[in-house]
Amino acid sequence: xxxxxxxxxxxxxxxxxxxxxxxxxxxxxxxxxxxxxxxxxxxxxxxxxxxxxxxxxxxxxxxxxxxxxxxxxxxxxxxxxxxxxxxxxxxxxxxxxxxxxxxxxxxxxxxxxxxxxxxxxxxxxxxxxxxxxxxxxxxxxxxxxxxxxxxxxxxxxxxxxxxxxxxxxxxxxxxxxxxxxxxxxxxxxxxxxxxxxxxxxxxxxxxxxxxxxxxxxxxxxxxxxxxxxxxxxxxxxxxxxxxxxxxxxxxxxxxx
Amino acid sequence: xxxxxxxxxxxxxxxxxxxxxxxxxxxxxxxxxxxxxxxxxxxxxxxxxxxxxxxxxxxxxxxxxxxxxxxxxxxxxxxxxxxxxxxxxxxxxxxxxxxxxxxxxxxxxxxxxxxxxxxxxxxxxxxxxxxxxxxxxxxxxxxxxxxxxxxxxxxxxxxxxxxxxxxxxxxxxxxxxxxxxxxxxxxxxxxxxxxxxxxxxxxxxxxxxxxxxxxxxxxxxxxxxxxxxxxxxxxxxxxxxxxxxxxxxxxxxxxxxxxxxxxxxxxxxxxxxxxxxxxxxxxxxxxxxxxxxxxxxxxxxxxxxxxxxxxxxxxxxxxxxxxxxxxxxxxxxxxxxxxxxxxxxx
Numbered sequence: 001x002x003x004x005x006x007x008x009x010x011x012x013x014x015x016x017x018x019x020x021x022x023x024x025x026x027x028x029x030x031x032x033x034x035x036x037x038x039x040x041x042x043x044x045x046x047x048x049x050x051x052x053x054x055x056x057x058x059x060x061x062x063x064x065x066x067x068x069x070x071x072x073x074x075x076x077x078x079x080x081x082x083x084x085x086x087x088x089x090x091x092x093x094x095x096x097x098x099x100x101x102x103x104x105x106x107x108x109x110x111x112x113x114x115x116x117x118x119x120x121x122x123x124x125x126x127x128x129x130x131x132x133x134x135x136x137x138x139x140x141x142x143x144x145x146x147x148x149x150x151x152x153x154x155x156x157x158x159x160x161x162x163x164x165x166x167x168x169x170x171x172x173x174x175x176x177x178x179x180x181x182x183x184x185x186x187x188x189x190x191x192x193x194x195x196x197x198x199x200x201x202x203x204x205x206x207x208x209x210x211x212x213x214x215x216x217x218x219x220x221x222x223x224x225x226x227x228x229x230x231x232x233x234x235x236x237x238x239x240x241x242x243x244x245x246x247x248x249x250x251x252x253x254x255x256x
Numbered sequence: 257x258x259x260x261x262x263x264x265x266x267x268x269x270x271x272x273x274x275x276x277x278x279x280x281x282x283x284x285x286x287x288x289x290x291x292x293x294x295x296x297x298x299x300x301x302x303x304x305x306x307x308x309x310x311x312x313x314x315x316x317x318x319x320x321x322x323x324x325x326x327x328x329x330x331x332x333x334x335x336x337x338x339x340x341x342x343x344x345x346x347x348x349x350x351x352x353x354x355x356x357x358x359x360x361x362x363x364x365x366x367x368x369x370x371x372x373x374x375x376x377x378x379x380x381x382x383x384x385x386x387x388x389x390x391x392x393x394x395x396x397x398x399x400x401x402x403x404x405x406x407x408x409x410x411x412x413x414x415x416x417x418x419x420x421x422x423x424x425x426x427x428x429x430x431x432x433x434x435x436x437x438x439x440x441x442x443x444x445x446x447x448x449x450x451x452x453x454x455x456x457x458x459x460x461x462x463x464x465x466x467x468x469x470x471x472x473x474x475x476x477x478x479x480x481x482x483x484x485x486x487x488x489x490x491x492x493x494x495x496x497x498x499x500x501x502x503x504x505x506x507x508x509x510x511x512x513x514x515x516x517x518x519x520x521x522x523x524x525x526x527x528x529x530x531x532x533x534x535x536x537x538x539x540x541x542x543x544x545x546x547x548x549x550x551x552x553x554x555x556x557x558x559x560x561x562x563x564x565x566x567x568x569x570x571x572x573x574x575x576x577x578x579x580x581x582x583x584x585x586x587x588x589x590x591x592x593x594x595x596x597x598x599x600x601x602x
Contacts, residue, residue: 010478010479010482011478014478017318021315030315032308033308033311033312033315033316034312034315034316035534038316041319042315042318042319044319045318045319045322048322049322051474052474052477052478055471055474055475055478056474056475056478059471059475088482088483088486090486091482091483091485091486092482094485094486094489094490095482095485095486095489097489098307098310098311098314098489098492098493101307101310101311102307102311105303105304105307106304107307107308107311108304108308109308110305110308111301111304111305113301113305114305114500116505117499117500117502117503117504117505118504118505119503119504119505119506119508119509120505121541122545190541192534192537192538192541193316193530193531193533193534193535193537193538194312194313194315194316195308195309195312196309196312196313196316196495196496196499196528196529196530197528197530197538199541256537
């Protein structure tokens with residue numbers, strides 16, 4: 001492959017990445033991959049990708065002849081600097097690969113099957129850092145998320161003060177092998193940076209029809225909070241009075 | 257001249273064999289996986305998880321790699337003919353100390369630091385100083401320290417992170433300074449490229465317009481991104497595969513002991529390959545159930561070595577150098593954090 005062909009493909013791949021990034025940011029799918037606070041950074045990167053593609057694609061190496069005639073020739077980095085070397089075509093292939101995967105494999109958030117590998121965390125990343133306390137003081141109990149409840153139970157104070165409070169939480173259904181037929185885990189992934197660091201958090205739901213709920217389906221659970229246990233870890237539980245199927249949310253992860 | 261050329265071709269062939277081997281390895285791994293996990297539907301499920309994790313790591317790291325590549329382009333164009341060897345102390349220990357602290361001038365995380373270091377080497381930065389920079393900068397920079405402060409407050413974790421990172425980066429750089437010819441630590445292909453670019457540098461007309469300069473910066477940025485980016489993709493793929501194979505649940509349940517906890521958190525740091533700018537928040541979720549020494553190990557070793565950065569190192573250094581760049585910090589991190597666990601007991 002010639003160097004100018006190599007640079008053209010570079011430009012093409014950058015354009016592809018730029019458009020892909022723009023597409024997932026605008027469609028909101030970006031939240032399947034990274035924490036909300038980095039979205040603006042990715043948007044910026046998408047624009048930079050497109051700009052750089054423009055620079056590489058419009059490099060004046062093709063009109064060098066004309067330019068030579070009337071002014072100082074524009075310096076062409078590629079031709080001289082790489083004298084005696086072949087373009088690293090593998091780099092093109094490798095950088096295009098995730099893009100191709102991203103386009104052909106439909107984007108989906110992490111599924112509950114991943115919980116089996118990652119386990120259920122009893123300790124949550126601290127949410128409201130400015131408070132220096134983990135407890136979600138000031139949030140109505142029915143407004144608290146799975147992350148809030150796990151944080152509360154983990155804050156050091158006696159969790160029995162939460163027992164009996166009414167909780168309404170949403171999450172995916174996960175059936176843990178250590179649970180009985182009338183129990184399931186209502187789980188959420190917590191993503192601090194990107195999905196690579198996703199932690200599974202969950203509350204143990206006591207519900208007679210638990211074994212009939214399809215794994216990975218999304219539910220809204222209502223009922224008073226209790227203290228539960230999973231494999232020796234203390235977890236918040238819900239004595240469910242109501243379990244309703246809901247569509248999977250646009251923002252599947254919780255961001256601390 | 258022709259012998260150098262032949263050599264470069266040979267090296268290139270070797271490195272592409274290496275890549276074929278890696279591709280074959282992934283293919284076999286993938287097939288074994290399909291067989292082991294019960295057929296195609298499950299495999300497609302896992303492919304989707306793999307893609308999500310791979311894209312997650314890549315998308316998150318791309319802006320930082322781009323920033324590092326841009327820094328490299330700026331260094332190349334605006335510090336033309338500069339010799340950085342005259343800007344650092346001659347004494348190897350002092351040089352390594354300066355290297356470890358250079359992150360305060362170049363605030364980059366572990367993805368961005370690789371192209372920048374490569375360019376600094378080309379500009380004559382002594383290799384041991386560059387290694388100290390490479391290992392130290394991802395943690396010892398203003399952005400990372402602020403995020404650590406926000407997560408853990410003033411306390412043993414923040415100070416421990418600063419102290420241990422500085423100590424380990426400096427010592428590792430210093431150890432490499434005993435090598436007689438330190439440029440031999442670098443990858444041969446990289447060295448050849450340096451030579452080619454140096455010859456080329458002399459040929460550049462000194463007066464260029466801002467437009468031309470900007471264009472050159474951006475061209476180098478793109479080249480650099482492709483050069484280092486392929487290692488980022490390979491590293492991210494490997495991390496994504498390992499994440500689906502290694503059961504983190506059982507890993508985390510193994511150890512709360514003073515020694516075992518350190519090993520578990522180091523494994524986790526390598527496995528997660530998290531960007532150093534946010535790793536403090538991730539460490540926080542383990543702070544309740546793991547020893548302080550092990551949290552420190554996560555925060556000190558993670559930014560120095562993880563799967564994606566190791567692959568990027570291979571592009572700059574000889575394979576042997578990379579092995580030592582991993583083993584020396586690993587040994588020192590385990591030693592120091594276990595010592596802190598046993599003797600200070602926070």
